[in-house]
Amino acid sequence: xxxxxxxxxxxxxxxxxxxxxxxxxxxxxxxxxxxxxxxxxxxxxxxxxxxxxxxxxxxxxxxxxxxxxxxxxxxxxxxxxxxxxxxxxxxxxxxxxxxxxxxxxxxxxxxxxxxxxxxxxxxxxxxxxxxxxxxxxxxxxxxxxxxxxxxxxxxxxxxxxxxxxxxxxxxxxxxxxxxxxxxxxxxxxxxxxxxxxxxxxxxxxxxxxxxxxxxxxxxxxxxxxxxxxxxxxxxxxxxxxxxxxxxxxxxxxxxxxxxxxxxxxxxxxxxxxxxxxxxxxxxxxxxxxxxxxxxxxxxxxxxxxxxxxxxxxxxxxxxxxxxxxxxxxxxxxxxxxxxxxxxxxxxxxxxxxxxxxxxxxxxxxxxxxxxxxxxxxxxxxxxxxxxxxxxxxxxxxxxxxxxxxxxxxxxxxxxxxxxxxxxxxxxxxxxxxxxxxxxxxxxxxxxxxxxxxxxxxxxxxxxxxxxxxxxxxxxxxxxxxxxxxxxxxx
Numbered sequence: 001x002x003x004x005x006x007x008x009x010x011x012x013x014x015x016x017x018x019x020x021x022x023x024x025x026x027x028x029x030x031x032x033x034x035x036x037x038x039x040x041x042x043x044x045x046x047x048x049x050x051x052x053x054x055x056x057x058x059x060x061x062x063x064x065x066x067x068x069x070x071x072x073x074x075x076x077x078x079x080x081x082x083x084x085x086x087x088x089x090x091x092x093x094x095x096x097x098x099x100x101x102x103x104x105x106x107x108x109x110x111x112x113x114x115x116x117x118x119x120x121x122x123x124x125x126x127x128x129x130x131x132x133x134x135x136x137x138x139x140x141x142x143x144x145x146x147x148x149x150x151x152x153x154x155x156x157x158x159x160x161x162x163x164x165x166x167x168x169x170x171x172x173x174x175x176x177x178x179x180x181x182x183x184x185x186x187x188x189x190x191x192x193x194x195x196x197x198x199x200x201x202x203x204x205x206x207x208x209x210x211x212x213x214x215x216x217x218x219x220x221x222x223x224x225x226x227x228x229x230x231x232x233x234x235x236x237x238x239x240x241x242x243x244x245x246x247x248x249x250x251x252x253x254x255x256x257x258x259x260x261x262x263x264x265x266x267x268x269x270x271x272x273x274x275x276x277x278x279x280x281x282x283x284x285x286x287x288x289x290x291x292x293x294x295x296x297x298x299x300x301x302x303x304x305x306x307x308x309x310x311x312x313x314x315x316x317x318x319x320x321x322x323x324x325x326x327x328x329x330x331x332x333x334x335x336x337x338x339x340x341x342x343x344x345x346x347x348x349x350x351x352x353x354x355x356x357x358x359x360x361x362x363x364x365x366x367x368x369x370x371x372x373x374x375x376x377x378x379x380x381x382x383x384x385x386x387x388x389x390x391x392x393x394x395x396x397x398x399x400x401x402x403x404x405x406x407x408x409x410x411x412x413x414x415x416x417x418x419x420x421x422x423x424x425x426x427x428x429x430x431x432x433x434x435x436x437x438x439x440x441x442x443x444x445x446x447x448x449x450x451x452x453x454x455x456x457x458x459x460x461x462x463x464x465x466x467x468x469x470x471x472x473x474x475x476x477x478x479x480x481x482x483x484x485x486x487x488x489x490x
Contacts, residue, residue, distance in 0.1 A: 037098035040155070044092060045085040047151035048144070052081035055143025062139070081144070084124045088148065091116040091123075113156060117149050164197065173199045175229050178261075179218060179243075180236030181205040188234065188261055203228045218243050225256055232257040297470050298411065305412045305477070306402045317399055320351055320391065327387040330356030333400055338417035341437045346409040348417060349400040353388025354381070362421070374425035375418065375454050393487045401440050413473040414439025415461040433461040436468070443472075446479035 056077060095112040096102060102109065128141075167173055176192060178185045185205065192200045204215035206224060215224050218240070225233065233256060235244050248258045262283045272284050321332045330352055336359070338348040361383060368378050384392070391397040404410040410417065417438035444451075444460040451457070464472070 040159075041089045041092070041098055043155060044152060045089055047155065048085040048088050048148045049081050051147030051151055052077070052084065052140070052144040054147055056137075056140045058143060059137055059140045080124075080128070083127055084120065084144065084148075087120040087123050087127075088116070088152075091120040094119075110153065110156075113152055117145075117152065121145055163199075167196060167199045170201070173201045174231040174257075175203050176200045177203050177206060177215070177225065177228065177230045177233050178236060179206045179221070179233060179239050181207040181209075181211045181214070182236055182238060184261055184263065185234075185236035188236065200232070203230060221247055222250060230256060232259065235260045237261065237263045294468075294470055298413075298473060301470070301473065302405050302412050306405050309399065309402050313399055316396065320387075320396055320399075323387045324352055324385075328352075328355060328385045337420050338438070339420060339423040339434065340409055340417055341434060343423075343431075343434055345420070346404065346407075346417075348409070349403050351391055351397040351400060353385060353391050353397045354383040355385060358383040374422045374427075374430065375457070376422060395484050398440055405440065409437075411437045411439045413441055413464075413476050415442050415464070416445070430458055432465070433458055436465055441476060441480040443476060446476055446483055449483070 092098060092113075095116045097109075097112055097116060102112075178189060189202050192198060192202050202213075204213040205211055206215055206218055206221055208217055215228065221233075221243070224230070233247060233251065235247075235258070239260075244258070244260065251258045274281055275284055324332050332352060334350045334352040334354070335347050336350070337345055340346050362376065365378065365381070365383075366376065369376050388397070401410060405412060414437050415433045442461065443464040444457045448456055448460060464476075
C-alpha cells in the first residue's frame with residue numbers, strides 16, 4: 001500500500017513553505033524576529049499614558065472643575081504616568097509577555113497579565129510614597145489602574161482573535177506526524193484536534209500496520225516527512241529506539257522537530273507537566289504544590305504567639321516552676337520523645353505533672369487505659385501529683401512547648417504529637433496525621449477533647465490537614481483560649 005502525499009493549500013505553499021526538497025520549513029511568527037514584542041511594549045506604554053490622562057480628565061469633569069484648576073500639575077502628572085508606564089512594561093517583560101511565542105499564541109495568559117499588573121501597581125504606589133507625592137489624586141490614580149488593566153486585557157484579546165483567524169486559515173500552523181497509531185498516539189491526535197489554539201495540523205500516522213490516516217511505514221519516514229511538509233514528528237511509546245535516534249539525527253538537517261510522547265497511563269498524564277530534578281526530565285502525573293506563602297504566614301504567627309506567651313505567661317511559668325519544686329521530687333521540666341512531621345522524633349518539653357518515675361510505670365497501668373486505639377489516657381492517673389492535676393486542668397503544663405515552637409519541631413496549631421509507644425500502635429491510615437507539623441493545640445482539642453475514641457481524634461486531625469488555612473488556625477486559637485479558661489483539661 002503506497003503513501004499518498006498530502007494535498008497542500010495555497011496558504012501552505014506560499015509564502016509559508018521555504019523549500020521543498022530539503023528544509024521546506026514553515027517559519028512561525030515567533031521565529032522570524034519581527035519585533036512584534038517591541039511594538040506591543042510601546043502599545044502598553046501608550047495605553048498606560050492614555051489611561052492616566054483619561055482618568056485625570058474624567059475626575060475633573062466629575063468634580064466640576066477645569067483641568068488647569070486640578071490638584072496635580074500636568075508636568076508632575078506626566079512624570080507619574082511615565083513612571084507607571086515604565087514599570088508596567090518592565091513587569092510585563094519579566095513575565096515574558098512580549099515574547100514572540102506568547103504574542104502569537106491563540107491562548108492569552110490572563111494570569112501573567114494580572115501578576116504583572118499587580119506588581120507594577122504596587123511598585124508605583126511605593127514610588128509615590130517614597131517621593132512623598134501626596135498631590136496624586138486617589139480618584140485619578142484608581143481610574144488609571146482600572147483603565148490600564150482594561151486596555152492591557154483588551155489588546156491581548158484582540159491579538160488572540162487575530163491569531164485564531166490566522167490558524168483557521170492555515171497560516172502559521174505546524175504540520176504534525178505521529179509515529180505509532182496505538183492508543184497513546186490516537187489520544188494525542190484527539191487532543192491536538194480539540195485544541196485549535198495550539199496551531200498544530202495533524203497530517204497522519206506512520207505505523208507498521210495500515211490504519212485510518214496512515215501515511216506509510218517507519219522505513220519510509222524520511223520520504224513521508226518531505227512529501228507532507230512535516231514540521232514536527234512525535235514518537236508514541238513502543239517506537240524503536242534506533243528509529244528515534246536515526247530520525248532525530250536527520251531532523252537536525254531537515255529543521256524538523258522531534259519529540260517523544262510519554263506513556264499517558266490511561267489518560268492520567270494528559271495535562272501533566274514536564275519538570276526537572278537536576279538535569280533529569282520527569283513527567284509529573286500528580287503534584288501537590290506547597291502553599292509557601294501560607295506556611296510562611298503560619299510560621300510568622302507561631303513566632304508572634306510565642307513571643308506574646310513568653311511575655312504574658314512569664315510570671316505564671318516562674319510560679320509554676322516553684323510549685324513543682326516544692327510539691328514533689330524530680331526535675332521541673334519533663335522531656336519526652338515525641339513523633340513529629342514525617343515521623344521525625346524530637347524531645348517535647350512540658351512542666352512535670354507526674355512523679356519522677358512515671359514512664360517506668362506506664363506499661364503496668366495499661367489495663368486502666370480509658371482511650372481506645374493508639375493513645376494512653378487515665379483520668380485519675382495515680383502518677384499525677386497534686387500540683388500536676390491543677391496544671392493539667394488549665395493546660396499550664398503545655399507552656400514550655402513554646403520552646404519546641406521556636407525550634408520548629410511544633411507549631412501553635414496542628415495535630416498533637418504522640419509518644420513513641422503510642423506511635424508504634426498506629427495503623428497505616430493513622431500515619432497521615434504526620435503529614436504536617438504537630439501543634440500545641442488543634443481541632444480535636446477544641447471540639448472533642450473528652451471523646452475517648454482515637455479514631456475521632458484522627459478524623460479531626462485529617463479534617464484539619466485537608467481544610468487547612470491561616471483563618472482556621474486563628475479560629476482554633478481563639479477557641480483554645482476559652483477551653484483553657486474553663487479548665488477543660490485533664
